[in-house]
Amino acid sequence: MSKINLQKKEAGGSEAFIRKFHALGVLVLIAVVGFFVYTNTGTEDAQHPFKLGLDLAGGSHLVYEADVSKIAPAEVADLMNVLRDVIERRVNTFGVSEPIVQVERSSFVSENTVERLVVELPGVTDVATAVAEIGKTPLLEFRLIDQEALQAQSVATVEVDGVSVQAEPAEDLSPFIDTGLTGRYLASAALEFAGGSGGQLSNEPIVSIVFNAEGGDLFETITREHTGESLAIFLDGEMISSPRINEAIAGGRAVISGGFTAEEAKALAQNLNFGALPVPIELASTQTVGASLGEEVLNKGVTAGVVGLGLVILFMMLWYRLPGLVAGISLIGYVAMMLALFKLIPVTLTAAGLAGLVLSLGMAVDANVLVFERMKEEYRNGKNSHQAARDGFARAWSAIRDGNITSLLSAIILFWFGTSIVKGFALVFGLGVVVSMISALLVTRTLLLALPESHITKKTILSKLYNSGVHTK
């Protein structure tokens, strides 16, 4: 008899040791995650800094609408990607740190799909300059001139001998016929000086362009089929020259001459190299937030978070006593894990995201509250504190599961439907659901089971620390 008892005690002792060891492991884990967040915050050269949204860091948010009406639907996605690359190259020359350029498609909820380009420039508050810089990228087009229509219009002011002429608006009577050959087929452009042959002035600055393979073929076809006609070159809707096609041109090389000065030709070549836009774009919305305003919003959001965290922990401790303290530690673990995830994924923090995080502090303890209430019932019914904790978790599980799954489903749908700002909120919300579940099931459970066992009939301080709150029946 005594032997068996002894063995039981030993087994119980080593089990308790393992539980304490687990608890220690969880605490160390929280400390490590917290340390990771702490060391990566505030310093300039942090490896994983927080990614602040424009409303917190200050900067400009530009939305361009692309006119894809003249493009075959199958090609739209490709061309939008080309457009993005082109704009990205231009934006990169600003020297802005971490600009974002992305394509956004208005999804299936509206009848007409609108293709948009979102440009985010952190730290840039001089939006006028930014817009001008982005807009400077030229749209290069080649159009055939319908001589009959031209004469019918009898526009005396149009000279077709390589002199810069104002373009006519593309109306029904327009003498210009789209060839489909645009800047998207461009491989490179360079400043050259004309050698004085082919009717050009000697030493006139010109821009020589090289098409890519596809563009070269197209150029050859056009020049072969329309030998003798004039091919006008349009830059941003303005005709800059309209040379006559003397013969089919193979090899994909062409020259733009338009009475440029050397400076102008150089700038044009550079701009063309940076990328002629494959589709015309128009600025649809602008948002600029000054850096000081953003910083203020950030500081207040963080203060609200700290105050909120303190108050929630205080409430939990007052109401649930010892388990409440455990829930507090678990909540700190939740915050540390969330912040670490924000850094690692990375999630762009906005004012809305920050507000969502503060809100989630209150909701994240819900699983704890559910378990503690169940635990209290079991404890008052005479179970010891460990058994009560185990049963509390087991019984509360179905409620935690169903509540969290519906929340997670909502978050996924919001992420699916939402525009970028709603997406950010949905991501924070969804992460909060998963992480709060982990913190309740892992941190709270492990720590609770590591605490010394107690029973309601033992009138010790410890037993009172378990029995908490108001009794409802």
Place this chain on the structure above:
Amino acid sequence: MLFITYRKVLLGIAVAVVLGSGVIIGTLGLNLGIDFTGGSLTEVSYAERPAKEGLSSELDQLGLGGYSLRETLDDEGRDGYILRTRDLTEGERVTVESVVLSAGTESTITRFTSIGPVIGQELKDKALWAIVAVSLIIILYVAFAFSGVSYPVGSWVYGGITILALLHDVIVPTAVMALMGYFLGVEADVLFIMALLAVLGYSVNDTIVVFDRVRENLMKYRQEKKVMVVGTDGMEREEITYTLQKPFAEIVGVSVSQTLMRSINTSVTTLVALTALYFVGGEVTQTFSLVLIVGVLAGTYSSICIANPLLVFIAERKVATEAITK
């Protein structure tokens, strides 16, 4: 039990509140911000605020159409204005900027937002669709999760009631927003939509927790009875019928009491966090937190005083109609 005994009063209050909210929203409407309507917002601050009349008369000459000019005081104590206009082209923006900047000394533009009408409309559509889609998926999931307890009310009833409670929780803060928009000029922006979405999540979670307890207690207090019946195809199959050892109303009542402390405590912790956000979180998220505070209060009320009384109400109606058809 109190909540079940006075269910008709509680449901009556809920119906009155929902109808009242509906009337408020219907008559006052929401004061939609430029996020939805399209338009421009320019915020400027000065060392000393110039006279409103002078600035107005200069702005009048720009031909911007209707605009509103409101005094603001930023948190550093700098005076300024918020100018709201229709959405401006790049050229107009430059002109407006130079006018407001030259009106006072040490002037800076702290914020500029311009949103095209298409983007605004799209946001409105998307927000609506998101709410509808979320509601549908919730009905489906709850109906699935409660399929084990389809007696005495079908499992889809739980899903349906969850959505009714949700409707209540969303319409009440929307009415408050309409009132604030009408009397205080507060604008409903994207943050308002996000607050509603968060209320939605909170409300569903809250209702499901109480229903979960109902589910558990139903399983505890029911007795299975298996009988062999001959189906229409002549095959004999086992049919399980249930009888409850306690009245359904009592089971629901007990469930509400058992989850009452949890409902209250979770709303307290959430409200505590939101109150912190309201008072120290700054102006940007103040409306957001206020809408959520109202939503959480509504959500707590609906899970205790609407969802469960309604469950009992429907169950009794069903029993009554079954008795008549028999």
